[in-house]
Amino acid sequence: MSTFVSMLAYGLADGAILALAALGFVLIYKATSVINFAQGEFLLVGAYMFYTAFVVMRLPLLVAVVVGVVVATVIGVLVERLILRPMIGENPISIIMVTIGLSSLLRAVVQMFYGTSPKSMPAILPRGSVEILGATVPVNRLVVILVAAVVLTAFTVFFRKSRHGIAMRAVADDQxxxxxxxxxxxxxxxxxWALAGVSALIAGVLLADISAVDQNLAAFGLLVFPVVILGGLDSVPGTIVGGIIIGLLKQGTAVYWEPGLATVVPYVVLVLILLVKPYGLFGETRIERV
Known part of the structure; x- marks a missing residue:
């Protein structure tokens, strides 16, 4: 029982971070129909921007968070204005290749300024552990779940209640x-794109705090693809469900089966979902008449 509870806590924490990262992917796809292959690098850049403000510049935590949000917003807007907007009307394959090139560019820029070695960052989430049903669970994992739940709830309220959120939903339905x-x-x-950058920043900071500030953050961000395929490319609730399922599946594989397969199984699920239910659990089925 204790092993299961521990796996549940770790899996939900990973799933919560994946849901935040996948939220940005879905936002971009719903509004612009662009499949963003640079979402993992957005996590990477967000984490390093926060690291720069908090560790290098030694700004207070709240100020560092604000700086990170502003930088993430500016990067998102610049990418849309300078790279994606000129591509409007082009072949979808061309746009996908541009986002792949963007991912390589962002990773190269990070490596140029920070190198490839992991960076140490003071803990921003509470450390220590609590005992739940006989299992020792790190407090920071529980805080990650709480923070992600609050952020996802805030985004949901924004989409449903605010004027800009309703406008985004309108554009997603019919431009x-x-x-x-x-x-x-x-x-x-x-x-x-700006909101996608902000959600990736939050996910990147949370992930960096429970793991490390290094290049592996981008690799973790690639798991957004199984998440969005499982939940649905155009479904915000699907990102939450998909993130939880993939997070639990990843941790369950590591604990009960083979740790080396933990990063492979999500992509096996991706292939199976594409074969059985290509629009995902909550995705909108599109029928095109010619």
Whole structure:
């Protein structure tokens, strides 16, 4: 029982971070129909930006968080304005290749300034452990789950209640209809990339605190693809469910089967879902008539 509880805590924490990272992916896809292969590098850049503000510049924690959010927002907007906007109307394969190139560029920039060795960062989440049903669970894992739940709830309220959130949903449903209602589609595109950068920043900081600030953050970010395929490319609730399932599956494989397969099984699930239910658990089935 204690092993199961421990696996549950670790799996839910990983799933919560994956859900945050996948949220940015889904936002971009819903608003712009762009499949962003650089989402993992957004996590990497977000974590290093926070590291720079908090450790290198020695800013207070809250100020470092604000600086990180501002930088993530600016990067998201610049990527949309300078790289993706000129590609509007181009072949989808061309846009995918651009995002793959963007991922390589972001990783190269991080390596150029910070090198490839892991960086040490003071703990920002509480350390220590608590005992739950006989299992010793790290407090920081529980805090990660709580923080991710609060952030995901805040994003959900934003989409459902705020004017900008409703505008984003309108653009996602029908761009032409949204334009006739006076909604600036280009502004919504920029907002989607900015919010994707912010969600990746939060996910990157949480992941860096429970692991390390290094290049492996981008590799962890690649798990957003099994998450969004499982939950649905255009489904925000699907990212939460998909993140939890993939996180638990990854940890369950490491604990009960073979640790070396923990990073492989999510991609096996990706292939199976594409074969059985290609639109995911909550994705919208699209039927095109010619």
């Amino acid at each position: 032409q209809a949204a334009m006739t209602m006076g909604i600036s589609v280009r502004r919504i595109f920029a907002m989607a």
